[in-house]
Structure formats: C-alpha cells, structure tokens
Amino acid sequence: GAVVSQHPSWVICKSGTSVKIECRSLDFQATTMFWYRQFPKQSLMLMATSNEGSKATYEQGVEKDKFLINHASLTLSTLTVTSAHPEDSSFYICSARRRQSNQPQHFGDGTRLSIL
Amino acid sequence: ILNVEQSPQSLHVQEGDSTNFTCSFPSSNFYALHWYRWETAKSPEALFVMTLNGDEKKKGRISATLNTKEGYSYLYIKGSQPEDSATYLCASRRMDSSYKLIFGSGTRLLVRP
Secondary structure, eight states, rough: OOOEEOSEEEEEEOOTEEEEEEEEEESSOSSEEEEEOOOTTTTTTEEEEETSSSOEOOTTTTTTTTEEEEEETEEEEEEEEEEEEEEGGGEEEEEEEEESSSSSOEEEEEEEEOOO | OOEEEEEEEEEEETTTTOOEEEEEEEOOTEEEEEEEOTTTOOEEEEEEEEEEOOOEEEEETTEEETTTTTEEEEEEEEOOOGGGGGGEEEEEEESTTTTEEEEOOOOEEEEEE
C-alpha cells in the first residue's frame, strides 16, 4: 500500500515553456502533499505544502507565481513550472501523507526537468 | 544545530560488514525523526518514524536509535548485502512545523560483493 505516482519522469523542453507535473496517491487519501526540489549532491529542499481544497503554503524564497500548485482532490496535486528557464532545471519530487499524525511521507519517483 | 546533518557523505563496505551512520538534528521543539532508503531510479522508501527519546526500531538487518536530548540518531545495518546499496536519508519534524520535514543530504552506501 501507500503508492504515490508522479508523472512525467523526465521532461526536456525549450525555455519559456510551462511544464506540469502530476502527483497522485493511488491507494490512499492524501490530506497533504509536499513538493521538493533537489539540486545535485544536496538534500531535498521543501518548496511548498499543498493541502486539499486550500492554497498551498510556499517556503521562503520560492516564487508562488513561478511554481503554481493545485491540490484539487484528495488524490491529486499538480506543480506547474511557468515559463521555465534553464535555472529551473532540477529534480522535482512529491510526497503525500495520510491523515494519521506519525505516518511517514510516501514519495513519487521524481521528475527530472531539463530546460534548454 | 539548526540543520539536519548526516555523516558520512558516502561509505563503501564489503559484503558482510556491519555499518552505521549518523543523523544530527535540532533537539529543540523536536517531534519526530524519519529515516528513508532511496535506491537509484526508485522513490524513497520509509524505514522508520521515531518519536521518543531512547526509541530503538528494527526492520530485518536494519535498526535505528534515537537520542532527542542531544539531537542524534544512528542507523545500523548488520551484515551488509549488495542490495542494501542506496542513499539513506534522515529527516526531522519539529513541533511547530505542520508536518514539514527537514532532510539531511543523505549517506550514500555502496556494498561491494
């Protein structure tokens, strides 16, 4: 149980394109989903916390107009990188948590984004 | 300590060796410490969630201990196997953090056959 699907696995696109990444919890309801970014040889950095039916909470330094998050249902959150530029190239990964307080987060496989 | 720090950064051991790594985290307002195992091309897999000082958890050959007063956790692998090769991540959750986790950079373990 506790499977999270993230799609796509990798994207290569031109500068200026907007890219949407989906994160789905397949066998449980996720009250909260998280979006992380990882630069090479660094830790997972939390970008934003996404709660179903409400606005996402962004971490300091993360532009909410650049990284649009939608959490329309208890099983789906999307991250859209708007007008992507080469500096947005990175590894993006989502996670989801169940309602119970001390459950671990369950992760997707991640998305490798390369902007040319 | 304000950040979550893991050591060593990487570790190469021979099959059959036992090994351990360290995670240091802020001890103030501590709520929980998570350990994950992340194999290449897969998603991070939850190993343990630990909350109480002195907690010790075990899953097969892998075990972990927790000291919340001094802010550290050890992960032990007994009799390492090549399939244990992965990056081991720890993450701290604080009481005031709304379920947010702060991750360390991980320890990359390579077990040679």
